[in-house]
Amino acid sequence: MSEWVQADVPAFAVVGRVNMGKSAVLATLLEIDDNELIRVSPTPGETTRCQTHRVVFGGRECVRFIDTPGFSQPVEAMREIQRIHGQGMPDLVAIRKFIHTAGETFGDEKRLLVPLLEGAGVLYVVDPAKPLRDDFLAEMEILRWTGRPRLALLNRRENTTGPDEDAWKTRLGGTFNLTRTFDAHHARYEERLRLLKALLEIEEHHRDALAETIRLVEDEWRVRREEAAESLLGFLEDALGLRVSATLGEKDLALHSRRSRNTEALAKRYFAELSNLERQCSAALLKIHRHHLLKADADPAAYQGIALESAETWTKWGLGRGQLAIAATLAGGAAGLAVDAATGGLTHGAGTVIGALGGGAAAWFKGGSLPDLRVDLRGGLKLAAGESKSLIVGPPRNPNFPWILLDGILIRYQNMLARAHGRRDEQRLDGGGFGFTRDFPPARRALLAKWFGTCLKGSPNRALEPQVLTALIDTLEQAGRGTQGQRP
Numbered sequence: 001m002s003e004w005v006q007a008d009v010p011a012f013a014v015v016g017r018v019n020m021g022k023s024a025v026l027a028t029l030l031e032i033d034d035n036e037l038i039r040v041s042p043t044p045g046e047t048t049r050c051q052t053h054r055v056v057f058g059g060r061e062c063v064r065f066i067d068t069p070g071f072s073q074p075v076e077a078m079r080e081i082q083r084i085h086g087q088g089m090p091d092l093v094a095i096r097k098f099i100h101t102a103g104e105t106f107g108d109e110k111r112l113l114v115p116l117l118e119g120a121g122v123l124y125v126v127d128p129a130k131p132l133r134d135d136f137l138a139e140m141e142i143l144r145w146t147g148r149p150r151l152a153l154l155n156r157r158e159n160t161t162g163p164d165e166d167a168w169k170t171r172l173g174g175t176f177n178l179t180r181t182f183d184a185h186h187a188r189y190e191e192r193l194r195l196l197k198a199l200l201e202i203e204e205h206h207r208d209a210l211a212e213t214i215r216l217v218e219d220e221w222r223v224r225r226e227e228a229a230e231s232l233l234g235f236l237e238d239a240l241g242l243r244v245s246a247t248l249g250e251k252d253l254a255l256h257s258r259r260s261r262n263t264e265a266l267a268k269r270y271f272a273e274l275s276n277l278e279r280q281c282s283a284a285l286l287k288i289h290r291h292h293l294l295k296a297d298a299d300p301a302a303y304q305g306i307a308l309e310s311a312e313t314w315t316k317w318g319l320g321r322g323q324l325a326i327a328a329t330l331a332g333g334a335a336g337l338a339v340d341a342a343t344g345g346l347t348h349g350a351g352t353v354i355g356a357l358g359g360g361a362a363a364w365f366k367g368g369s370l371p372d373l374r375v376d377l378r379g380g381l382k383l384a385a386g387e388s389k390s391l392i393v394g395p396p397r398n399p400n401f402p403w404i405l406l407d408g409i410l411i412r413y414q415n416m417l418a419r420a421h422g423r424r425d426e427q428r429l430d431g432g433g434f435g436f437t438r439d440f441p442p443a444r445r446a447l448l449a450k451w452f453g454t455c456l457k458g459s460p461n462r463a464l465e466p467q468v469l470t471a472l473i474d475t476l477e478q479a480g481r482g483t484q485g486q487r488p
């Protein structure tokens, strides 16, 4: 009975020298960032026995990969198999005999050859920066003797090329059905898909099953994008509609120091809640993409005190000066007031507006020291004894604010997709990079601007949501390609 391979499920054994990145390749390919499930480690000899990793869709196993211990004595093993076979090229019979008769000194070789004997295809991982020595040639020779479909993978580290890379390619080209390059630390979805498609090319016997698997992977990726777009839509709606409020008593109003303390505390709370929403959205995206070592912690300080009027800020967030001018024109050029001069539909009832304080308003906000938030005071200015009123702090008035929020998440999304699951270091998912919104086609900009406007007023236009969702899905697709968001 076969231990590793089943007749109707395509199987591939990932083989190669110890420490070549076999487990890392597999972890990236299968999106497993958990060391308990696939151990990736700088210590050679980490994988000591074969381990099956099943790719399952809808409860059905579509393909399986077998991680194996690395070759440790390939030259000696090759000689032993030749000795067992005698004259001519050794075959599977000789390899079977080797597995059954050779001693434990060949323990790694025996264990890694068992799945091949049972019919698994070969995914041979090499580091092309290493010199092409005899022991590697011996590994290739043994793999050739198995007669199994073989794909060689040059696992390039940080794009480094070694002096022997051409020799590797020539040699592998002569021994393997296909040779591909892969970077276990940086491969993205497209490269993973390309690798799966390469397996389909070499394994004639399971062509249909592999083609079906690739379709399922592509479908799943589409579903993920839709789920990500939904999270993004929810985030934008919540973030743009976010308001925090505090109840002010008579003393709070009467004393200047208390007023400004209150307002500052409220602004701080506003930004803390805003980053919390951003963190939740990032966490949802990470969950959809099975990341556990990437952390979603958002930094409230990222928004607090950012100079919303400075061109530098917009450039940092990916908005060019030209676009800034457009946004300003769209908004009537009126950015920069510290205090909302009208309720602007922000409040639910008709309240007395802080702007009514006229010249006093600036004092309330301690000049320019506060971010440019929409602030609203409800309840009238004159309080009867025992009455209280609410101070409400809402989204920055700058017309670019929604675009900043969107860019921040899109950049995170792109950075997340660029992180390979084969890595084992922890990292914070950050929003550093250049934005996407500046490159939006005019129709998408107009649609989003319209919807943003309704969200900012706290009453998102539900009728627009399907279109917005489609626009966000397209946007995520473009961000996922990794070609945008770079500085031109």
Ligand SMILES: Nc1nc2c(ncn2[C@@H]2O[C@H](COP(=O)(O)OP(=O)(O)OP(=O)(O)O)[C@@H](O)[C@H]2O)c(=O)[nH]1
Binding pocket: 016, 017, 018, 019, 020, 021, 022, 023, 024, 025, 039, 040, 041, 042, 043, 044, 045, 046, 047, 048, 068, 069, 070, 155, 156, 157, 158, 182, 183, 184, 185, 186, 422, 423, 424
């Ligand atoms: N920079 C970089 N490091 C890599 C890459 N692939 C693997 N590594 C590192 O190389 C080391 C060995 O990787 P593993 O995947 O554990 O190697 P292995 O071939 O499975 O090793 P054994 O199981 O011990 O035979 C780990 O520290 C990996 O993080 C890569 O593409 N780029």
Ligand SMILES: [Mg+2]
Binding pocket: 022, 023, 024, 039, 040, 046, 047, 067, 068
């Ligand atoms: Mg390993």
